[in-house]
Amino acid sequence: MSDTIREADARVDLALIARWQRGDERAATELVERHAPALARFAVTQGVRDGADELVQDTFVRAFSSLHSFRADSSLRTWLFTILKRLVLDRQRAERRGPQQVELEERHAVQEFNALDGLVADEAMLRVRNAVAHLSPLQREVFTLRVMEGLPYTEIAQVVGSTEGACRVHYHNAMRAIKEYLSDD
Amino acid sequence: MTDCPNGEMRDLLPEYAHGVLGAEDTARVAAHVAACDDCRAELALIGRVRESVTLGVPRTNVAAIVGALPAPRAASGKPALYASPRRDVAWKTWQYAAAAGLVLAVGSGVVWQRTSVGTGARFADSSQVRTSPAPAETTHATAPLTPEDGITFGGGLSDLSLNDLQALLGQMDSLKTLPSTDPQSVTPVIASNEGGKTL
Numbered sequence: 001m002s003d004t005i006r007e008a009d010a011r012v013d014l015a016l017i018a019r020w021q022r023g024d025e026r027a028a029t030e031l032v033e034r035h036a037p038a039l040a041r042f043a044v045t046q047g048v049r050d051g052a053d054e055l056v057q058d059t060f061v062r063a064f065s066s067l068h069s070f071r072a073d074s075s076l077r078t079w080l081f082t083i084l085k086r087l088v089l090d091r092q093r094a095e096r097r098g099p100q101q102v103e104l105e106e107r108h109a110v111q112e113f114n115a116l117d118g119l120v121a122d123e124a125m126l127r128v129r130n131a132v133a134h135l136s137p138l139q140r141e142v143f144t145l146r147v148m149e150g151l152p153y154t155e156i157a158q159v160v161g162s163t164e165g166a167c168r169v170h171y172h173n174a175m176r177a178i179k180e181y182l183s184d185d
Numbered sequence: 186m187t188d189c190p191n192g193e194m195r196d197l198l199p200e201y202a203h204g205v206l207g208a209e210d211t212a213r214v215a216a217h218v219a220a221c222d223d224c225r226a227e228l229a230l231i232g233r234v235r236e237s238v239t240l241g242v243p244r245t246n247v248a249a250i251v252g253a254l255p256a257p258r259a260a261s262g263k264p265a266l267y268a269s270p271r272r273d274v275a276w277k278t279w280q281y282a283a284a285a286g287l288v289l290a291v292g293s294g295v296v297w298q299r300t301s302v303g304t305g306a307r308f309a310d311s312s313q314v315r316t317s318p319a320p321a322e323t324t325h326a327t328a329p330l331t332p333e334d335g336i337t338f339g340g341g342l343s344d345l346s347l348n349d350l351q352a353l354l355g356q357m358d359s360l361k362t363l364p365s366t367d368p369q370s371v372t373p374v375i376a377s378n379e380g381g382k383t384l
């Protein structure tokens with residue numbers, strides 16, 4: 001079962017945390033190397049363009065500041081994603097200027113996610129990016145955690161604050177929406 | 186692009202793509218994908234999504250992040266990883282419980298009438314501590330206490346809410362018949378997640 005691989009992964013994290021708590025700073029470097037790229041991907045797909053690296057840094061600072069409250073019954077990865085998601089939401093709320101801003105923000109998120117399209121030379125790649133960008137925010141969260149990071153529904157549900165069943169539905173709806181977008185385009 | 190009717194296989198495709206499935210599931214999905222055009226197309230789409238999304242993601246500066254982290258805690262042998270987020274509440278609960286236990290323990294000779302301290306005020310188990318003198322072989326005018334009469338204190342105290350415990354302590358404070366024994370002269374060691382703690 002995949003749980004064995006995930007459990008082994010989680011055990012590596014726990015061992016690194018224990019090393020860090022004993023004063024081994026290299027363990028922190030390993031932990032950051034293991035998780036920072038995935039956090040950056042998640043931030044970007046949630047519409048963060050400028051300062052994604054700062055948000056990732058803030059995520060680690062907060063996590064390491066409260067490792068004593070980390071429960072080993074959820075994975076460190078899930079916990080980090082949860083912290084990052086909250087930071088992204090906080091930033092989006094801070095930038096909100098009025099109730100009608102929500103729709104604008106979603107459009108803004110789509111534009112930001114697509115803003116780097118100049119870097120994507122391949123037209124097919126561009127279309128795939130657009131397809132992902134046009135998912136609803138919740139669908140995009142679930143879909144990217146599943147496809148980009150290979151997270152199980154149990155962990156995705158914890159990050160997005162939903163149930164496994166709902167996340168499964170969101171994932172398959174997202175996949176269907178992307179296929180339709182690509183076939184219509 | 187159509188959807189494969191095999192929901193289980195479709196569900197496993199992202200994890201298959203990430204190589205996080207166990208050997209058995211990997212073999213099952215591989216065999217299915219080899220024979221299923223829909224799943225092969227969906228797997229290819231998953232690969233394209235991963236590739237296209239990754240293109241726009243900035244590289245993270247590991248050194249900068251590590252440099253911003255707080256200093257690691259001094260080695261203390263604390264098994265912090267397994268601490269519950271409700272640890273503070275749990276610890277306070279045990280502080281109240283220990284305080285209540287102390288006063289009850291030194292309060293022998295004081296017969297407490299049953300008082301209302303909330304629905305969780307009664308707990309009786311095999312390790313009951315009675316606040317009254319041992320009733321056995323006594324000829325006191327006072328009838329021996331039964332569990333219905335006296336306050337008993339057992340392992341169930343941890344089930345009390347903080348409000349219950351605060352109410353209990355408040356009532357104990359108001360009692361004028363408490364002996365003058367200073368409970369603070371006793372420093373019990375309470376086992377906790379963080380090792381020994383003294384009150």
Ligand SMILES: [Zn+2]
Nearest residue numbers: 189191221224
């Ligand atoms: Zn199939």
